[in-house]
Amino acid sequence: MLYGIAAATAALLLAAVLAALLRVPALRAGIVDRRRQRRLPLLGGLAVVVVTSLVAWTGQWTRVAPLGEGVGRLLVAACSVAALGLVADVWRLRARVLVAGTAVAAACVVPYDETGVLGGLLALAWIVAATLAFKGLDHADGLAGTVGVVTAFGAGACAAAEVMDGLAVLLSVFAAALTGFLMHNWHPARIGLGNCGSLFTGFLLASSLVFTRAGYELLPSAAVVFCLGAVAIADAVLVVLARGLARRPLLRRGPDHLAPRMRPLGLTPPGSVVLLGAGSFSSVLVGVLVHTGWTGEGAVLWVAGAALLVVLVLLRMPVQSPRRTESSQVRGQLRVRNG
Template sequence: MLYGIAAASAALLLTAVLAAAFRLPALRAGILDRRRQRPLPLLGGLAVVAVTCLVSWVGEWSRVAPLGQGVGGLLAAAVGVAVLGLVADVWRLRARVLVAGTAVAAVWVVPYDETGVPGGLLAVGWIVLATLAFKALDHADGLAGTVGVITAFGAGACAAAELMDGLAVLLSVVAAALTGFLMHNWHPARVGLGACGSLFTGFLLSSAVVFTRAGYAIGPSAAVVFCLGAVALADALLVVLVRGLARRPLLRRGPDHLAHRLRRLGLTTQGAVVLLGAGSFSAVLVGVLVHTGWTGEGAALWVAGGVVLAVAVLVLLRTPVQQPRRPTSTQVSGHLRVRNG
């Protein structure tokens, strides 16, 4: 317990310092997100990854907080995904390369002896979907970090309930590292998470949920994993629907995510992040209660209903209303001739 508090505190402070230190090298090297209103350095995610690995290694090396069976491999796979994301931040890899790399890492970490082959394949699909959906959340200052912190605490609570102490400590370190990163990412952001940090966080959190639910029935497990990833999945669903209706490419970035829509409704950037963070907290709380048995899996239906309702409302607000056409002068004269004739 004391080590977990000390590890989280160290992760928070180290990430805050390292993210600030990486800002200038990112500017000089041109590792920027130029598709926003202002160029944003993208090495904040590297700080999150580096500090998470350092603090976890210290706990493993000192044997004070060993990661436990399979958790070390999970962290290694997440680092591999983060390296792929860092390459994408520097050289702009194609989206299908990121999908393929994430899928390979997910195939490697899923505990098939507990999930079985069918359940393992579903787990792989969930990890890939959730990782890419979380990466898409990095479209507004502070959003991915806020949702990541809340989800990490929820997944950590589930791990603690399963007596997976090493995994619980790792998730608390991730939550603390993201909190330190948020000190520089809150609007107006000075450092961005980038593909390196967003892929790492999304992969680690989604894989951790799979670890905690391994061995359980698929139905309740689906309810838990949906609740813990509700905001990211709602954002992905909204983007798919809107771009599908507009017949635009799904993987091309555009201002049609949740935070963008909320800002068009009059919310500030900070207000949109707070609202989505509150939604994430509510959904994650339901997921933790379902996992620990405090409520039935049917409670997840309320979360699903909220997601569907929110997405439907935002899609309808986006749909333009067709105005009645005004008759042209030719149509008016023709109509008058018909009446007079």
């Protein structure tokens, strides 16, 4: 218990310091997000990966907090996916390369002896889909980090309920490191998560849920993992529907995610993130309660219904490109000054 608190505190402080230190090198090296008007450095995810790995392996090496069977392999695979994401941040790899690399890493961590062949294939597909869905959440300042922290605590609670102490400690350390990064990623962000951090986040969380639910029946497991990934899933479904109806390329970047579509409702960028974070907390809480048996599986239907309602409502909301939005804001400011 004391080690967990100390490890989480160390991870938070180290991630906050390292993210601040990596900002200038990222700007000088040109590792920036080119989707935005301002240059946003993208090495914040690297800080999260390094700190999480350093603190977790320190516990393993000292035998104070062993990771447990399979958890070390999971962390290595997550770091491999993060390395692939870092390459994508620097050289802009094609999406198919990221999908293939994530699938290979997922195939190495699925516990097939507990899931069976069919369950293992479904788990592999879930890890890949959830990883890419969390990558999609990195479209607004603070969103991927906020949802990631909430989901990590929920997954950690599920792991603790299964007496998987090593996995629970790893997830708590990861949540703390992500919180330290969020100190610099809240709107207006000074550093971004990038492919490195977003892929690491999605892969680690999705794989942890597979480990936690291995051995359970398929439908209850699907219900739990859906609740813990409801916001990321809703964002992915919204993007697929919006681009399919508009006949736009699915893998092309655009402002048709959750947060941009909430702007016409009068929400500010931080307000959208807070609202989506609250939604994530609610769905994760339901997932934890279902996993621990405190409530029935029927509660998942409320989460699914709420997510579907949000998708259908936001699907009708107009979206503007960041360039057009910024231009309109500038014109509005000029009118006020000249008026």
